[in-house]
Every structure is written in structure tokens, then in C-alpha cells.
Amino acid sequence: MADDPLVIAGREFGSRLILGTGGAGNLAILEQALLAAQTELTTVAIRRLDTGARTGVLDLLVRHGIEPLPNTAGCRSAPEAVLTAQLAREALHTSWIKLEVIADDRTLLPDPIELLDAAEQLVDDGFTVLPYTNDDPVLARRLAGVGCAAVMPLGSPIGTGLGIGNPHNIAMIVAEAQVPVILDAGIGTASEAALAMELGCDAVLLATAVTRAEDPPRMAEAMRLAVQAGRHARLAGRIPQRFWAQASSPQRP
Amino acid sequence: MADDPLVIAGREFGSRLILGTGGAGNLAILEQALLAAQTELTTVAIRRLDTGARTGVLDLLVRHGIEPLPNTAGCRSAPEAVLTAQLAREALHTSWIKLEVIADDRTLLPDPIELLDAAEQLVDDGFTVLPYTNDDPVLARRLAGVGCAAVMPLGSPIGTGLGIGNPHNIAMIVAEAQVPVILDAGIGTASEAALAMELGCDAVLLATAVTRAEDPPRMAEAMRLAVQAGRHARLAGRIPQRFWAQASSPQRP
Amino acid sequence: MADDPLVIAGREFGSRLILGTGGAGNLAILEQALLAAQTELTTVAIRRLDTGARTGVLDLLVRHGIEPLPNTAGCRSAPEAVLTAQLAREALHTSWIKLEVIADDRTLLPDPIELLDAAEQLVDDGFTVLPYTNDDPVLARRLAGVGCAAVMPLGSPIGTGLGIGNPHNIAMIVAEAQVPVILDAGIGTASEAALAMELGCDAVLLATAVTRAEDPPRMAEAMRLAVQAGRHARLAGRIPQRFWAQASSPQRP
Amino acid sequence: MADDPLVIAGREFGSRLILGTGGAGNLAILEQALLAAQTELTTVAIRRLDTGARTGVLDLLVRHGIEPLPNTAGCRSAPEAVLTAQLAREALHTSWIKLEVIADDRTLLPDPIELLDAAEQLVDDGFTVLPYTNDDPVLARRLAGVGCAAVMPLGSPIGTGLGIGNPHNIAMIVAEAQVPVILDAGIGTASEAALAMELGCDAVLLATAVTRAEDPPRMAEAMRLAVQAGRHARLAGRIPQRFWAQASSPQRP
Amino acid sequence: MTVTVNGQHWELPEGSMLGDVLDRLGVPSSGVAVAVDGAVVPRASWPARTLRAGATVEVFTAVQGG
Amino acid sequence: MTVTVNGQHWELPEGSMLGDVLDRLGVPSSGVAVAVDGAVVPRASWPARTLRAGATVEVFTAVQGG
């Protein structure tokens, strides 16, 4: 059934599911998952050459025409994140950056102060900035205000699989957003991805839920379907909730 | 991606979404919704001729090769339900019956005593009985025990759109079910249909959520995708939930 | 602050917390817990003499003027439960009985058919019947219909500590109840006991949450306060929920 | 039952319920509510004389020996909040301030950047700062890091009565807090206040839930009891949750 | 004699057959079921089934529902 | 004759009375109830109740539970 494309910074995407590549056991599994997800945009991290981190992912993306979205994962400060973004631009010839500035290793939650600072610098430097943020509507507004191309609030902390901890916050972010809202982090299963879209998010970004599932390609398929399902449900206008029942068969004579 | 068929009483179905036909504004809309849902089994009610109730639905189902599943909607007692099932068998030449014995018009909840009584009588009479029941694991067990071909616990009362009120009960029913478990009633939006499948249900039956949505065909599409998504997610083995975060990008040097 | 007494079968109780005595490590701890709970009615089980089960509880109750409420715990059929109730009446000189007819050891859920049968027989035999039931509004209505003095729906299965699994069902039971509604089983912590009362229950019955807590007397105190808190909150008329904020300080000039 | 006092900045409080005075229909009702709540610390706002805002509250607090806690409600920027705090100190001879720096009138959510800035300035100026913050564990950590005497995360936006939207965030804040955690804003009914304490909060601050209830004094009583109940439940060590049941009566022979 | 058909009272000659009544009612040849006095009468038995005075005939079909 | 009391087999002289058995068992004077062959026997009937061979006597009391 027809749907508008997702438009970020003037660029159109047919898929509303953005996949992360972290956590996959090997490239073969990752490849099957990416294809099952039918994603058009996929995150990669930037690390030192020969540090043993899994490379080869780039060739994989190129081979399937999937756009890489570099992130600044692991950065703890604005300067670190800005440098990492510049390295990513140089290495991948893209000015798009998923901006992550985390506060600590235990929660991996974004640091609101450093994040906003880095976002402002990168926008000024010509980047298309997609910030990973918490679910605070005020911070989301401020990030959009400094020129971010989208806001990516978390459902719950990275890798927890706790789903959308605070749907009300996501709904408030959506209610006033002037840029696409992409639910990022915390999704554990398909119904949560569908809920994100029903709340009005424009897309969903997830990695662990797929790459660390028992059967990554099948979970990728599940997420692809769930994002479409939630999107259609949002557009279809759900029935209101009521306390008492309402018959779906005609009354009997 | 491959999936086993749904098997009820030895009969295979490719679709795990059973649609109800009640509540649709007109047959044209209903037809589009049925096709979008790609359902293979669809409920109809049994009413007196010329009572003004919407007929013509049968031709529609026949035209598209969709199997009709007559229900006993509106029946308040075992004898009423048994007679209605017999009329349905005579009129539609099918021994399959969705058994409903409700207690009152305000909750439309099943009456456990009358329901079990009717189920037993109909099984003895050679029917393939699919009972609409509450989410009590004990009643579900008893219904299976008297020979029902499936159990169809509610998520919440008919038409409320409150979703799955008690996932723990559904999980307990699934944990011991020897027959297919079909989540019936209460679903309001796609994520709830996906959740039903993630809990281990074998199929979902819904009507109001689609027929009374603002855009029924689109909601039918959403439900079709959601049921598939939830099914795949269940099979794919979701990640465990954790309190603290887990990185999806490699640590930095 | 003033409150009406709880009235069951014409008898008044100042306390709306009914405690069970099962699971306590020893009588001394149990005694402290009963006193901290300030309960006026407390369940006991009926077992064969010298089977090693903890006796002495009766003297404890008598010493503190706490009314014993015998139960039919462990009974699987109506006849078993009826006999147990008659034994309790003979042994304790009370016609009050907490009626339990469970279906299996894994869920300890009530069997709706046997429960209703036993309730009807015991009412006819002159008992004041307080049935432990599931949260099905229809079964609750039927139990009240055959003359039970109260209905005691579960929050969740006995000993699980899962709280109130389906608040909507409890609210529906309360909405039409002609007899007191006592939330029984599943409570794990104080906020859940308060919620039960906010939903409109007239009292709460719990055992495991107190007797198996790390500090039973303190948890008993917590439950006593929580039941009062929830009761007052129900009577006080809570504020409506709203999507957007509402200032509690005057606007500034 | 014995409990430690709440200690903020070296000062002890016997009550763990802090009441706000906003929203009360008149001083007589407010007085009854304050007494029923048995609060020892109560917020007031700072406004221009003769602006028609309700005065007289100060005499009321003095008369009952309740400590006033001035707030900076309505301030939108750090400078505004700092000036308001200084005015409060001059007018009330207290260096304690409930710091509020909100971002907009629709959500009344705190602005994390301005809030942290104001907190740092006020701590340097010798204030005992109690900041109203969102439920972001990172911001809470930073506020404690600059020397705030407590952190006061919201349950949900001011006046919404939506309760604790994200218990996981509150639990994470509590898990690492070096200063008292006071759940502030969003509480609608007693069970939610109890839950805040069960999550490990040291106190609860609320206004609307009491002052706008149908019966404010009774709701104040409910909240007083609920905070005690939740506190005791936390200390008592609740039972674990389990999927299947566990008998509270001995097995039968 | 009087017979009730789907709630309507009909005057019929003694010994009328169910089949005739249904023909006059224009009951379709498929997709319907008939109950006389609360019991199903199989299609094959319609022609030969005599109606007694005061009989209640009800004709059912499938409609949207559930 | 043999009688089963709370699961134990007892050898008793023909015509033994329930009351005697309960006395020998040291059953307390209150807080207990007795069932013979699955039916409650009120306290007042204990002394005069004769036990048949093979009878099952069970003595119950209240314990912690519920």
C-alpha cells in the first residue's frame, strides 16, 4: 500500500528502518540481515585501522547499494565527536553523521550538554547531523533548533531491549517536531518498533535487537514488517479506546 | 521468509490473520480490507432473513475464495448457541463454528459455564469448535479438554481497542496449549497484534480494529504485516532485557 | 481521617487489610506481622492433625482477638471444598469460609466450574462464602448471584508478586458489584495494594507479600498504610490525567 | 515503625512528603491539607507584591512551623532564576531554593542547559539548591556534580497526573545518587507516590494531586500514608516476582 | 390456520407444507437454513414437512458480523 | 477390627466408639473436627458413634495457611 518516502535533509528513502551493524557475529549473517531488513541507510563506527575491529562492512554496504551512516559512538566530549565526524567525512565522503556523545559506559546515555555543543559545531561545519538523544522533548527541540536534520530519541538505553520506556515523551517530541523523529535504541522486539511508528515516529533505528537475536535475518524481517505495520496503523487512524464493549455483530431480533 | 502454516483441525492456512466482517460501512470497503488482510478465514454472523442485517457478504467471500467461519454472536445460553451452530452448518455447509456465548451486552464477555456446556455439546455433535473465551488459563484448558479445535482468548472486551490487558495470562495459556491459540477481541492497533504473536499465539482474530478504523483497508494491511512481524519475532528469539546498557559499537582504544 | 467500616455479611470491620498466615517462618514473626498489619480477619488452612503443618496459629489469633477465616486451600473439586468447609465450621465454630477450588498446582488458579458449584452448595448450607476467584467479571457476578457474601478476585496468581495484572477487569467487577470486592492474591508490594483500593476494591487480602518479605512486620506495616492510602485516594477524588502540563504556580507578570 | 530521617544538606526531616501550595482554592483548605500531609517543608512562589496572587500563605506556614521552600517557578533562563533565588533569600531569610528553569508553558519541562547553568551559579553563591529536573540520569548526575543538595526528577510533566512515566530512569538515578532523590511532579494518586518510594526515592514532592483533588485534605492524608507505605515496602525487601504460582498454604496429604 | 414466519403472522390452509411457504417467501436455494419450532429442518425435508397450526418458522442466513 | 486414623492403621476391638479412639489419640477438646468415612461427625456425636471395621477416621485442625 502506498506511503510517502522518508525525507531527511531533502533526501528520500523508501525504507523507514535504519539498521546498525554492531553486534553481528560475522559479515555473512550481517549481510543476510541487511537484505532482510531492506534498509537503505546503515550505521558504521569509525575506529583506528588494524585495531582488530571488524572491517569489511563498507564493501558489503557498497556491494548492496546501502548508504553508510557513520556514527561517533564512544565519544565522551564535543571535541572528540567533532573530530570523529570529520574523520568519517574524509574516509567515507559523506557529510552525514549520526552524532553520539555518551556520558558513561554503564548507561551509554547521551550527555545533553556535550551533545548540543557538538551538534551546533557540526551543523556550522556543514554536516547533516542526526543526533542520538534522550527522550527529553526540550533537548530534542533545542537540537532541531540548532539545525539538526532529524532527532533520534531513545526508547531505552542502548542494548537493553526494554523497548519504549516513555511513550508520552516520544508523543510530545513528535507533536512539535519540525524534523523527522527517528526512534533510536532500546527496541527489543517487533511490537515495540511498530509502537514507535504508531506514536508518530518517522523511522526506527536499531542494531542489537537484530544482530544479537538468535536468528538475526528473521528478526530483521520482523522489524521491516513491524515498521511498515506501525506506519500504516498510524496513517489508518486507529479506533478509540473505550471502557465498555461494543458489538461487532448485529443485535439479534 | 519461510514459516509453517497454521494448522487447525488438520486444515492448513497460510495466513495467521482471521478477519471479522462486522462493523464495515459497506461491502466495497469490506472487500478492500479483506484483500489487504490476505485473510483465508473470515467470520460471519447468522441472522434471520430480511431483518435488514447486511447480507451479500457470503457472495463476497465466495468470489475471493475466503472460507466463511460462522459465529454464534449474541447467544446468551448453550441451547441458543447450539441451535445457531446447527443453522450455520445447514446454511453454509461447514461444521466449523466460532462459538460465542456472552453474558451481557455491556461487557460482551463470555459466560464460562454456558460456553463450556455448549462447546461440549457441539464437539459431540461433530462440530469443529473454535470458542471465544476469556483469558483464564483454566477455562482454556477445559475447553481444549472437551475437544475444541483451538482456543480463542480475548485480549480485552470486544470493540474496546484496549489491546492485550493481561499478557501474563496469554503466556500461561500458550505455555500449556495442545491446540492453536488465537488471540480474539480487544486489539486496537498493529503493535498489539504483533505482541499477541510474540507471546506465542498462533493467530489473531480481529474485526472492529479494521472495520471501524478511519481507513479500513490500510489498517487491514497494517494488521497483516503486524501478525507476520510478531510471528517472525517470536521465531527469531528476541534478545534478553537488561537493566544497564550494552554497547553495539566496539570500545575505542 | 474518618472512613466507613468494611461491612461483610452485616459484620463491620475497621481494617480493610485481611492477612493470610501462610509462609511465615515462625509464629513470633507472624505475630509481629499480624499486629503491624492491624488486621481483624486472618485466614487459616484446615489440615489433618499431626501432619507436621504449623499449628498454634489459632491460639495466637485468639490471644489478639483476631477473627480466623478458614480457607479450603488445596481443594480441587466442589465436594472436597464443601467437606473442608464443614470441617472448618465444626473446628472453629464459624460459618465463614474463604472458598478456594484450584485447578492445578502450577497456576493455583481457581476452577470456575467447581468454584461456582461449591459456592452454591455452601450458601445453601448456611455458610458465609467468600470465594477466591479469577478476575473475570462474569464469574464474579455469578458468584454474587448465588449468594456469596463478597467476591475475591485475584490480582495475579498466588505467590507470584506480579501485582494487578488486569486493572480493567477489577474496575469492571467493582463497577457492578453488589457485594464487597476484596483483591486477593498476587500483590507483591505496597503500591499495588494501594492501587487495588484506588480501583474501588473494598479490601485487600494478602499473605506471601508479607510473610515471605525480608522483613515481614515492616512489610505488614507498609501494607496497612498502603490500603488506607489507596482507600483515602479513592474517596478523595483524584485529578484527571492530561497530556500537556498545567502550572501549579501563578503565571509571572 | 522506626525509620531514618530524611537528611538534606545536613538538615533532618521526619516527613518524606514535601507539599506544594499552588492550586489550592483557598487558605483554609490549604491549611487542612498541610496538616493532614504532616509536611515539614512546603514550596512557595515568588511574585510581585499586589499582583493579585494569593498571599498569606507565609503566615500560615509560620503559624504551623512549616519551613517554606521558595521556588523559581516560571523562570525561563539562568539569570532570571538566579535573581528570583536571591529575592527569595532576601524575602524569606532562607538560602534553600527549589530551582525551576522551564523551557515552555505547554510542557513546563526543565531546560537542561539553563538549569545546570543556574544550579552552578547558585551553588557558588551559597545556596542550598534543590533542582527540579527531568528524569535523565545524566543530567541528575551533573546537577549533583556541581553541588546540588538533592535532585528532584519528575515523574511526568507538572499537573498531568500521569504518574511515573519511566520507572527505569528513576531507578537508574537512585542507583548512583550521592544526594537525596526527590520525585517531583506528575504524581496523580497515592499508589504512584508509594511506587516512587519503592523505586528508592528519598521523598516525594507534589502539589496539584492534592490541591486540585475533590477533597484536598483527604488526598493529603492519602499521600502521607502512601509515602510511608512505599518507604517501608522498600526497606522491608519485597518478594521476587515469579511466572508460576507458589502456594501459601501447606500441601494437603 | 396461523403460522408465524420470521415474526410475521400468516394465514395458511390446513396441512400447508413448509416447502410451499418458503417458495412463496422466495427463500433462495442456497445460503439459508430453516428452523421450525426451534429445531433445524434440513433442506431435503422442506417439501414433505407439514406445518401445524401455530408453528413458528424462521429462516436464517449469513450476515456481516464478528 | 482395623480402623484407619489419620492414615495409620489401628487394631481395635469390635464395636469401638469414636470417642474412645479420639481420647486415646489425645485429641484436644477444641479447635478440631472429625470426619468418619468422609463425613463430618459433630463433637456431640463422638461418644455414641460406633466405628465399623475398615472405617476411616480423620482429625483436622487449623494451621497456618492462605
Added chain:
Amino acid sequence: MTVTVNGQHWELPEGSMLGDVLDRLGVPSSGVAVAVDGAVVPRASWPARTLRAGATVEVFTAVQGG
């Protein structure tokens, strides 16, 4: 000269003192704070504080809130 006091424009003789203005305003002796041109003026400084033309005086107190 013109001075703004809590949003009202007042005509005052040159060199008026803050203390005089507050006295005429009937500002209570406790529970209030005063800001002149956006800065707090401690009570002790009220008498000796000269107001400049165009000064903004604001008097604050505690009200119900929060």
C-alpha cells in the same frame, strides 16, 4: 523624575530615596524583597539608596505556588 514601581509610573522629586518610596507604598517590614533595575537591594540599604530617573523598582513576596 519618573520611576517605575511594580509596573506603575511614579513622579518623584529628584534624589528620592528607595526607603521613602517603599514607605509610601506601605511595603510590609518582613516577607518582601526589593530589586532595583534587576538587582536585589538588601533591606539595610533601602533608606540610603538614591533612585535615579527611570529606575525600575520591583517589590516581591511569597505567594502560593509550586
Added chain:
Amino acid sequence: MTVTVNGQHWELPEGSMLGDVLDRLGVPSSGVAVAVDGAVVPRASWPARTLRAGATVEVFTAVQGG
């Protein structure tokens, strides 16, 4: 002179060029970025960029993540 390349200490002749170092390191012609002393050096500048003693050279690429 000593230069640090991706954490390893290298001994190089004075005036060594970044380009030469990267060639010896076998850095691929695409998909990488280089920072010297914490600042990005565009590929075009590699050949002509002289390294000072004690310089820190880091070569980055894209890996699985996020």
C-alpha cells in the same frame, strides 16, 4: 626521529613525509582518514605533509558499529 603511528613508535629519518609513512603502512587508497596530532589531514595533503619529531599519526576506517 620518533613518530607514533596508531600507537606504535616508529623511527624515521628527519623530514619524513606523511605520504611515505602511509605507503609503508600499506594504507588503502580509499575508506580511510588520517589525523596528525589530532587534526584531520585531507588525502590530497598527505604527500607534501612533513612530519615533525614526536608527531602522532592515526589512521581510521569504518568498522561494524552502532
